[in-house]
Amino acid sequence: MGTVWMAAWYLATLVDRRISAITRKDAGALSLEWIVIAGIVFAAAVAAGIVFNNAISSETSKLP
Secondary structure, three states: OHHHHHHHHHHHHHHHHHHHHHHOOOOOOOOHHHHHHHHHHHHHHHHHHHHHHHHHHHHHOOOO
């Protein structure tokens, strides 16, 4: 019987967390620090893409 109660408690907790996540006022809000981090990651990805593209282009020009 303990397993049934544990499963019921787990499901009730899961439903409670989902409902509270939906009804929160700030759900899905992005803070400024996350926007800045995303901008830095994007800029690093663009820079890496440019560097890799240049490196690949220079190596392909050496092929016969």
